[in-house]
Amino acid sequence: MPGQREGDGTAAKAVSDPRREFAEALRDARELRLAGKWTQAQLAREVRTSSSTISRIEGSDFPIPSNLPEIFDQIFETDGRFKDLYERIREQGYVAHAQRRMKLETTAVAIAEWSQTVVPGLLQTPSYARALFRAGKPRAANDEIKALVRARMERQELFQRKSPPDFSAVVCESVIRRNVGGADVMREQLAVLLSHGKRPTSVVQVLPLGASCHALMDAPVSILTTASGTVVVHTEGIRSGSMIEEPGDVRHLSRSYDVVTASALSPDASAELILKVMEAL
Template identity: 60%
Template sequence: MAEVTVETKGTEGAEDPRRVFAEECRSARELYPPGPLSQTELARMTRTSKSTISRVETCHGPIPADLPALLDQVFKTDGLFKRLYEEITAQSFPQRYRKRIELETRAIAISEWSPTVVPGLLQTPQYAWELFREGNPRAGQAELTSLVNNRMARQEILRSGSPPDFSVVICESVVRRRVGAPAAMREQLAALLEHMKRPTTLLQVLSLDAGTHGLMDGPMSILTTAEGTAVYTEGIRSGAVIEEAADVRRLARFYDVLTASALSRDASAQLIKKHLEAL
């Protein structure tokens, strides 16, 4: 089970959602009617361990991804722990990504176009490690490990009991470009084929012969929540959330044209298998 780890250094006080999460958990447990719950009792009710509850309440450990919803259920807190967990998750990413991550955790549907690399929600740990190592040549082992762990934690939304509908189009160059050693790339391509078996995931490959299209400038994600739809676009060192209705409609239309131009699900799987076998 993926977990989120967030450093609390420099975020003392109630403004830190990780600390608020710990305090709310401890308070709800101690004020639970008809009487206080022990950490052991709460652990049994949330199908976890006493040591996990203890670490969560003292900010000394990660929060299991399925715990917030269970706490809301036990304490009848109307999504309080889920909302705090979403804030904690967002804070583990650079400022320019946080709005996108916050939308991602609430999304009921995600459509993504990636022309250069496997999207983060589908990356294997080794593939992500290779990308972070190249993009952060001065980063140490601990920093790279933290970056990879945070990326893997994002993927929990696809394994939840109610995952968003997930549609992805990747360029054929993503499949062809070797990231890391051959073994790492084989693992990544095999993982894509496994993701394609999920009933809520649709993955297509856009052939290099497909020609020009409206999304050639870079990657894009369409994030639909219960409140509406936004588009996230990304540059090398920048990211932007677009919420203007006319712009969202125009970009969503470009994505529709892209899916119509891409290979079918079966043909995409065959192409990925071909490159996997060639490694």
């Protein structure tokens, strides 16, 4: 499954260590502040967030808003420590071949996704992601699964930017019909697909099961465009993946994605089908 890591129960500790370090560093910085200890509420006011957000970050059980690490470094004069820990948190839970893709994802101005098997990670709900990770790693400790889900959810912060990337996703009809995690999980997941389809910067389409064969049948594909106009393609298998940058290959895969998009249902027709499947659960 996309985003998994190999290893035994010891991987859970490795995955979650940077988050615990971040939590402890924030608590220490707040309580040992030279100018006087801050309460969580005082720190929250200083960084313009809620005290509950600070509390949950210090409890190691909350996605860290992407703007806060740099602010923490500024107000506590920690010379990039919080930013470095945040990058380690983001990288944990992803196999090596996906780490560069993840970094590009945070700054991409456009992202296009194709998936023939599961809902793309950027659109997954926590429950759906948890079901996938649990199915793919049946012997994993609960803490490891929890950390992997949390890391996947943090990727979705890019949709909360003031200027989010242009985003498009095409999924095979089998994706919306495959019962991952049970009816309740799928209803929630399909509702999220519908909500993304209504965003002004997003397009969600479904490729019907009756569509003819195409060049992207074998693997999911992500096409990322940087602010400089560079386009790279990331493909992923069960335990492997690659970043494709050779211009000819990028053009070929981008063209193949265009063909899939043209063969898919329109956004409105896709939403109608998703709603029909959701209501039948």
